[in-house]
Amino acid sequence: MDQFREDYVEDAKDLINSLEQALLQLESSPDNPELIEEVFRIMHTLKGTAAMFGFDVISELTHELETIYDMIRNGELALSTEIVNITLDCSDLLKDLLESEDNPELMLRVQTAHEKIKKITNGTVIEDNKQDVVIFGEEKKEGDQPTYYILFKPDNDIFLSGNNPFFQLEDLTALGETKVVTHFSEVPGLTEIDPELCYTFWEIYLTTKESVKAIEDVFLFVQARCFLKIHKLSEANLLVDSQFLHAVESDEFILESPTTEAVEAHVEYINQFLNTLEPSAVETVIEAPQPEIEITQPKVEVKNVAPKETTKRKEIGGIKSVKIATNKLDNLMNLVSELVITQARLNLYTEQNNTPELLEISENIEKISRQLRDSTFDLCLIPIDEIVVQFKRLVRDLAHELNKEIEFITLGTQTALDKTIIERITDPIMHLLRNSLDHGIELPEEREAKGKNKQGKITLDAFYSGTYVHIKISDDGKGIDKNKIKAKAIEKGLIPRDAVLTDKETYDLIFLPGFSTAKEVTEVSGRGVGMDVVKRKIAEIRGDVLIESEVDKGTSFTIKLPLTLSIIDGLLVKVGDTFFIIPLSFIEKCHEIEAKKLQTVFNNSVVLDGEKIPFFNLREQFNILDEAPAVQQIITVNYEGTKVGFVVDSVVDEYQAVLKPLGKMYQDLDIISGGTILGDGTVALVIDTGKAIEHFTKNLTQA
Amino acid sequence: MINDTIITQSFLSFSLGGEIFAANVAKVKEILEVTKLTKVPKSPDYLKGVINLRGTVLPVIDTRVKFGFPETEDTVDTCIIVLTLVIDGDEVSVGALVDTVSEVFETNSEEILPPVSIGNKFRSDFIEGLIKLDDQFIMLLDVDKVFTDEELLVVKETGEETTI
Amino acid sequence: MQKDLYKQAVVVDDFDSVRKIVSFQLENLGCKSNLAVDGEDALRYFDGRKYDLVITDLNMPKLDGISLIKMIRALPSYRFVPIILLTTESRERIIDTAKEAGATAWIKKPFTVDSFVNTVNKLLR
Numbered sequence: 006m007d008q009f010r011e012d013y014v015e016d017a018k019d020l021i022n023s024l025e026q027a028l029l030q031l032e033s034s035p036d037n038p039e040l041i042e043e044v045f046r047i048m049h050t051l052k053g054t055a056a057m058f059g060f061d062v063i064s065e066l067t068h069e070l071e072t073i074y075d076m077i078r079n080g081e082l083a084l085s086t087e088i089v090n091i092t093l094d095c096s097d098l099l100k101d102l103l104e105s106e107d108n109p110e111l112m113l114r115v116q117t118a119h120e121k122i123k124k125i126t127n128g129t130v131i132e133d134n135k136q137d138v139v140i141f142g143e144e145k146k147e148g149d150q151p152t153y154y155i156l157f158k159p160d161n162d163i164f165l166s167g168n169n170p171f172f173q174l175e176d177l178t179a180l181g182e183t184k185v186v187t188h189f190s191e192v193p194g195l196t197e198i199d200p201e202l203c204y205t206f207w208e209i210y211l212t213t214k215e216s217v218k219a220i221e222d223v224f225l226f227v228q229a230r231c232f233l234k235i236h237k238l239s240e241a242n243l244l245v246d247s248q249f250l251h252a253v254e255s256d257e258f259i260l261e262s263p264t265t266e267a268v269e270a271h272v273e274y275i276n277q278f279l280n281t282l283e284p285s286a287v288e289t290v291i292e293a294p295q296p297e298i299e300i301t302q303p304k305v306e307v308k309n310v311a312p313k314e315t316t317k318r319k320e321i322g323g324i325k326s327v328k329i330a331t332n333k334l335d336n337l338m339n340l341v342s343e344l345v346i347t348q349a350r351l352n353l354y355t356e357q358n359n360t361p362e363l364l365e366i367s368e369n370i371e372k373i374s375r376q377l378r379d380s381t382f383d384l385c386l387i388p389i390d391e392i393v394v395q396f397k398r399l400v401r402d403l404a405h406e407l408n409k410e411i412e413f414i415t416l417g418t419q420t421a422l423d424k425t426i427i428e429r430i431t432d433p434i435m436h437l438l439r440n441s442l443d444h445g446i447e448l449p450e451e452r453e454a455k456g457k458n459k460q461g462k463i464t465l466d467a468f469y470s471g472t473y474v475h476i477k478i479s480d481d482g483k484g485i486d487k488n489k490i491k492a493k494a495i496e497k498g499l500i501p502r503d504a505v506l507t508d509k510e511t512y513d514l515i516f517l518p519g520f521s522t523a524k525e526v527t528e529v530s531g532r533g534v535g536m537d538v539v540k541r542k543i544a545e546i547r548g549d550v551l552i553e554s555e556v557d558k559g560t561s562f563t564i565k566l567p568l569t570l571s572i573i574d575g576l577l578v579k580v581g582d583t584f585f586i587i588p589l590s591f592i593e594k595c596h597e598i599e600a601k602k603l604q605t606v607f608n609n610s611v612v613l614d615g616e617k618i619p620f621f622n623l624r625e626q627f628n629i630l631d632e633a634p635a636v637q638q639i640i641t642v643n644y645e646g647t648k649v650g651f652v653v654d655s656v657v658d659e660y661q662a663v664l665k666p667l668g669k670m671y672q673d674l675d676i677i678s679g680g681t682i683l684g685d686g687t688v689a690l691v692i693d694t695g696k697a698i699e700h701f702t703k704n705l706t707q708a
Numbered sequence: 709m710i711n712d713t714i715i716t717q718s719f720l721s722f723s724l725g726g727e728i729f730a731a732n733v734a735k736v737k738e739i740l741e742v743t744k745l746t747k748v749p750k751s752p753d754y755l756k757g758v759i760n761l762r763g764t765v766l767p768v769i770d771t772r773v774k775f776g777f778p779e780t781e782d783t784v785d786t787c788i789i790v791l792t793l794v795i796d797g798d799e800v801s802v803g804a805l806v807d808t809v810s811e812v813f814e815t816n817s818e819e820i821l822p823p824v825s826i827g828n829k830f831r832s833d834f835i836e837g838l839i840k841l842d843d844q845f846i847m848l849l850d851v852d853k854v855f856t857d858e859e860l861l862v863v864k865e866t867g868e869e870t871t872i
Numbered sequence: 873m874q875k876d877l878y879k880q881a882v883v884v885d886d887f888d889s890v891r892k893i894v895s896f897q898l899e900n901l902g903c904k905s906n907l908a909v910d911g912e913d914a915l916r917y918f919d920g921r922k923y924d925l926v927i928t929d930l931n932m933p934k935l936d937g938i939s940l941i942k943m944i945r946a947l948p949s950y951r952f953v954p955i956i957l958l959t960t961e962s963r964e965r966i967i968d969t970a971k972e973a974g975a976t977a978w979i980k981k982p983f984t985v986d987s988f989v990n991t992v993n994k995l996l997r
Contacts, residue, residue, distance in 0.1 A: 016887045049931070052960055053981035054890060056981075057983065222949075583746055583747060628749060629749075665765040670802060674751055677748060677750075680765040688746040690749075
């Protein structure tokens with residue numbers, strides 16, 4: 006049961022999220038009956054399911070909330086901000102209750118909620134039907150019902166079509182009372198028998214209120230594969246007649262053979278028998294327009310219907326989703342990573358052993374594992390939409406708290422990111438939003454005085470950029486005053502008094518530990534973490550954050566995140582004995598260059614393709630001291646819009662790198678984002694080009 | 709720390725720069741031969757580099773440097789002891805490069821002497837205790853501390869008191 | 873045939889936990905469950921395969937229980953399969969609608985194991 010409860014908590018949380026979403030929408034369009042219905046439906050579902058899994062407090066609370074929305078949809082109550090607020094409070098409470106239902110502090114909150122709701126509903130509670138189970142039509146059919154004679158002889162190969170004649174017999178049984186006579190006369194001797202064939206046929210005496218059509222329908226899927234005859238014997242139920250039953254059970258009625266003629270003769274004989282019983286009740290002809298229903302040949306119209314139905318089902322079958330436990334997904338991800346590593350080994354082995362066949366297989370497997378990798382990645386991608394509700398909620402609540410008017414716009418919420426990134430980016434985004442609300446957007450009066458719209462605007466825009474996702478949070482508030490920041494940094498002793506800083510460097514001061522531009526730390530921004538933590542959290546998932554701002558126009562924070570954390574396409578290069586991987590997404594071009602040329606250049610820059618490009622020699626930077634080869638490679642990478650060159654000894658190949666963390670021992674080393682294992686088992690190091698350039702530049706200025 | 713009740717514990721002894729050390733076998737995952745090691749640039753000297761341990765990246769500590777012994781060339785006896793450490797509550801595997809691995813031995817907790825008798829050559833808070841085995845003193849390392857602390861095993865300046 | 877070893881049911885509910893608990897109970901009754909997350913998803917099962925029971929939720933994001941029952945009933949092979957509608961809704965009009973659509977029985981959530989098992993046993997022939 007506990008396992009079920011755990012599953013339920015997940016389901017319920019999803020439901021509460023959609024509840025919040027609906028409530029927030031409801032606030033902007035309070036007259037939307039669909040939203041009211043949605044909220045009601047969610048409460049209703051929660052109420053019923055919570056009780057099933059033993060969450061009685063939740064069940065009770067949602068029952069009361071349900072009442073409110075029932076009253077609203079019936080026009081007995083008008084939706085008010087108060088109601089939305091109470092419901093939102095309750096949705097928080099519900100989430101907490103899912104964690105634990107017997108916490109005294111929560112019980113107090115539940116009590117308060119009960120009272121608030123009671124005030125609104127005046128004690129009205131929806132009355133539920135007390136009955137728990139109803140089985141329709143348990144009351145038995147009464148009166149007369151016709152009796153039919155059915156001969157059902159499946160074709161020998163019926164099983165091969167996936168049909169089982171027993172299903173038809175069973176369905177007939179479901180129509181009413183039956184008496185079945187099974188014929189084994191056509192079963193061959195043991196030596197000739199083919200177990201895949203059907204040799205049996207049946208006579209069925211059926212009494213039912215259902216129409217002939219219903220009986221025909223039973224055979225719809227097998228009609229082309231059987232010999233079938235249906236005759237109505239009587240308008241009355243013959244199976245209650247002991248004489249008739251006796252005749253069926255004894256050998257009174259004998260069907261000569263399963264042919265049309267024999268059946269007709271047989272039915273004729275039965276009719277004569279019935280005449281002797283009770284002449285008035287006997288009918289020799291069935292009620293359908295044709296005296297006999299011959300379904301041996303499939304009807305044209307039936308043929309047309311069937312394929313139509315299958316195509317329809319296919320379409321519907323295509324839209325479905327499955328929920329997968331995250332640990333299963335992680336497991337799959339790990340296996341795929343292992344596969345990619347093993348693939349690299351296979352590639353290496355193939356190169357060393359020049360066997361054309363092996364090469365072909367290896368290339369094929371490489372293609373498949375690449376596809377498998379991509380699809381698995383796709384599975385792990387979650388749209389930002391999933392976390393946006395929380396943001397809307399935060400903005401709404403904070404705006405109320407701070408007496409600010411905010412329009413919160415979210416764009417590109419379908420942009421998807423790896424689930425581990427989604428999990429870890431939520432808090433930093435929350436903090437940036439808090440920051441915008443608290444420090445960015447001015448109070449309504451202040452905004453009016455500046456000639457701005459009273460209502461402030463915060464936009465969250467997510468979009469793809471190469472293998473990166475950008476999440477841009479912008480506001481139209483007061484902007485960041487560079488001079489103030491600088492003054493503050495100087496005052497705090499973070500930078501020397503005469504420091505000359507670029508705009509970017511100035512804004513980045515905000516991210517220094519202990520920096521705060523607000524005159525006083527308000528409750529809002531003071532809550533939780535500082536901007537330095539935001540920067541660090543984003544850096545932990547190999548992301549970066551950039552600030553743009555203009556005084557009185559607004560500020561924007563752009564968070565740049567990798568699509569995934571675990572596998573990157575890179576260029577495998579060698580410096581000395583060490584292999585490095587440079588992520589392909591940053592690489593512009595590779596050039597060959599003579600080592601001695603590099604030694605004589607001025608200002609650490611070379612001219613490549615007519616462009617002057619600053620470069621760093623990885624040998625020097627990484628202290629790799631053996632002698633450099635005569636011809637080296639210079640790889641130009643993109644660094645915040647400009648080109649920077651990295652000099653390496655040689656370029657080995659393109660390489661799919663499965664990123665493995667270097668672990669806690671190396672946690673302070675940010676220029677290497679991880680290691681990857683090459684085909685021969687050696688570890689190559691993945692360079693974070695951005696971080697490396699920053700690091701090298703710092704060394705340069707210090708030198 | 710020393711326990712009052714008598715418990716038999718197993719230790720793995722290894723030699724390094726002529727001294728004999730031991731680590732609790734509960735901390736030892738396995739012993740590897742020295743394989744191809746990738747040096748990681750811009751990292752502290754005592755971090756020798758990383759190796760591939762069945763698909764995961766294992767950091768390897770140059771124990772000689774960490775313990776304050778002069779660096780020497782690897783020999784055929786040089787090997788890597790894979791240890792499980794607890795850093796900030798997480799279990800982390802690291803490799804420790806040692807000169808020779810000697811043996812696994814058992815000892816009662818009452819035979820473990822307080823580290824005070826080593827004098828102050830090594831930092832006493834890195835040493836759990838001392839065992840006398842066949843006329844030799846073996847230093848029992850607190851591996852969690854010695855391999856996670858930035859400090860070296862050797863006391864740099866005198867004046868640090870060894871207390872227990 | 874495999875099919876004869878177990879009874880087969882289709883269980884339709886948008887709640888993973890409800891699907892699990894229902895299929896768990898059915899399993900105890902010797903009945904295998906084919907799971908679907910909503911009405912639309914459930915339709916893929918009704919391709920002529922035989923089922924002994926269908927259990928469906930009422931409110932689901934794509935194709936609700938009532939519409940699903942109507943669609944199942946419109947398929948000739950499934951005119952007689954017992955269908956249980958699971959719902960929290962218990963007002964008369966819903967019961968009537970369910971009956972009209974062709975539901976065989978209706979069980980109100982929350983249900984006890986006993987009432988569930990009793991109902992299912994009655995309907996599984």
